Amino acid sequence: MKWIFLLLFIFSWSYSVFGNDMKIGVYRDHTIQRIDFSYNEGSYLIYGDSTQFGALLPNEFVSITRKGSKVELKKGVRILGFFKEVTLKPTSPNNVLRLRPRQPLLKERKYNDGFIVFSNRKGLTIVNDVSFKNYLGGVVESEGGGGKHIEYYKAQAVISRTYALKYMQRHEKEGFNLCDRVHCQAYHNKLIYTDNIRKAVDATDGLYIVDSTTNEYVEGFFHANCGGQTSSSDYVWKEEIPYLQPFKDTFCIYTRQATWEKRISKVEWRRFLVNNYFYPIEDSVYRSLIYNFKQEDRKAFFISPHLGIPLRDIRYHFKLRSTYFSCEPEGQYVLLKGRGYGHGVGFCQEGAMGMANNGLDFQQILSFYFEGIRFKHYFEKMFFNQGPYRIGMF
Known part of the structure; x- marks a missing residue:
C-alpha cells in the first residue's frame, strides 16, 4: 500500500511540474517599444502588477508601450495605468492570443497560454508563459515545417525536449527560460497547421536522451542538412563531444538544401x-x-x-x-x-526526414545521429530520485 501511495505522489507531483509553464522570450530578434494583444480563442484576465482589470474578450485588445522602467497599459483607447509588469492569464487551458508589434510594425503571431510583459534597458521583454507541450508543438513546427512523416516529428520532439531541459536556465537573468531565436530553438508561433506534430509530442511525452556514459543530457544540436557528412563538434565550437563524431549520411544528399x-x-x-x-x-x-x-x-x-x-x-x-x-x-x-545547410553537428533534419520516409522509427533515427545514447523518461528519473528531501525536477 505504501508503494501505491508513493507512486501516486510521484505521478501527481510530476504532472504538476511537467504540465506547468515554461517562460519563453519571444520577438527576441527585435527591439519592441509597443505591442498589441488581441482575442483569438478563450478569454484572458488582465493584470497590471497585482491589480486586475477585467478580462480580454472577443473584439477587444490591449496595448502595452514601454515608458522608461515601466510599461503603459491600455485597453482599447483607455489608459489603465503604468506598471512594472503586465500579465495576461488564460481562464482555461490552451487559450490563444494574437500578438502584433506596432513599434516597429511586425508580422502577427499567435501563441497558446499566458504572457508577461515588462520593460528592459532598450525595449519590452515579452514572455510567453506556456505549457511544455504547447511549447514543443510550436518549436517542432517552426523547425521542421509541415507535411513530414510522424516518426521524424517524434525524433524532433525528443531532441527539442532534451535541448530545452538541458538549457532551461539559459536566460534566467533576463526573466525567462529560453528564447525564440535559433541558439535556443526557433519558436515563431503556436502549433497551427500540423496535427501529426501534436500526436508526436503526445506519443513521446516525457522522453529525453542522455549520454550512456555520463548519464547527462546530450547536447541536442540539430541543423537543416549536413550535405552528406556530419561535422565533429570541435570543428564548430572547439569542444570535442564523444557522441558527436563525423560520419557519412546518405539520407539527405538529394534534398533541396543538399x-x-x-x-x-x-x-x-x-x-x-x-x-x-x-x-x-x-x-x-x-x-x-x-x-x-x-x-x-x-x-x-x-x-x-x-x-x-x-x-x-x-x-x-x-x-x-x-x-x-x-x-x-x-x-x-x-x-x-x-x-549542406547549417553547422552540421548532430541531428540532420532532412536526413532524419529521409530515414523516416524509409521506415525507420524515431529511436532508430536518434541512435543513428547520437552514438551511445540512452532514452529516459521523467517518471523513471523521479522514481529513482525519490526519498526524503531528494525529490527534485531533474
Whole structure:
C-alpha cells in the first residue's frame, strides 16, 4: 500500500511540474517599444502588477508601450495605468492570443497560454508563459515545417525536449527560460497547421536522451542538412563531444538544401584572408592555392591547419550556408560549391526526414545521429530520485 501511495505522489507531483509553464522570450530578434494583444480563442484576465482589470474578450485588445522602467497599459483607447509588469492569464487551458508589434510594425503571431510583459534597458521583454507541450508543438513546427512523416516529428520532439531541459536556465537573468531565436530553438508561433506534430509530442511525452556514459543530457544540436557528412563538434565550437563524431549520411544528399553555390569577388576573398589571417600571399605555392580548395570530407581549417584559418570564420563572414565547401577561380570571382545547410553537428533534419520516409522509427533515427545514447523518461528519473528531501525536477 505504501508503494501505491508513493507512486501516486510521484505521478501527481510530476504532472504538476511537467504540465506547468515554461517562460519563453519571444520577438527576441527585435527591439519592441509597443505591442498589441488581441482575442483569438478563450478569454484572458488582465493584470497590471497585482491589480486586475477585467478580462480580454472577443473584439477587444490591449496595448502595452514601454515608458522608461515601466510599461503603459491600455485597453482599447483607455489608459489603465503604468506598471512594472503586465500579465495576461488564460481562464482555461490552451487559450490563444494574437500578438502584433506596432513599434516597429511586425508580422502577427499567435501563441497558446499566458504572457508577461515588462520593460528592459532598450525595449519590452515579452514572455510567453506556456505549457511544455504547447511549447514543443510550436518549436517542432517552426523547425521542421509541415507535411513530414510522424516518426521524424517524434525524433524532433525528443531532441527539442532534451535541448530545452538541458538549457532551461539559459536566460534566467533576463526573466525567462529560453528564447525564440535559433541558439535556443526557433519558436515563431503556436502549433497551427500540423496535427501529426501534436500526436508526436503526445506519443513521446516525457522522453529525453542522455549520454550512456555520463548519464547527462546530450547536447541536442540539430541543423537543416549536413550535405552528406556530419561535422565533429570541435570543428564548430572547439569542444570535442564523444557522441558527436563525423560520419557519412546518405539520407539527405538529394534534398533541396543538399548543395549550393556562391560567387565572391577575388579581391574581397583575398583581402579577408590576408588582412585577418596574414595569408602568405607572397609565397608562390600558397598564392596558387588561395582560390583553389578541395574538401571531399569535412575539415576544420582552410587549406591547412597551420595557417590557422577556421572554416567557421569564413562561413560567418561571407554568410555561407555551411563550412562544407570547395572553391575554384572563375574570372574575377571565386566560385564556392557547397554542401549542406547549417553547422552540421548532430541531428540532420532532412536526413532524419529521409530515414523516416524509409521506415525507420524515431529511436532508430536518434541512435543513428547520437552514438551511445540512452532514452529516459521523467517518471523513471523521479522514481529513482525519490526519498526524503531528494525529490527534485531533474
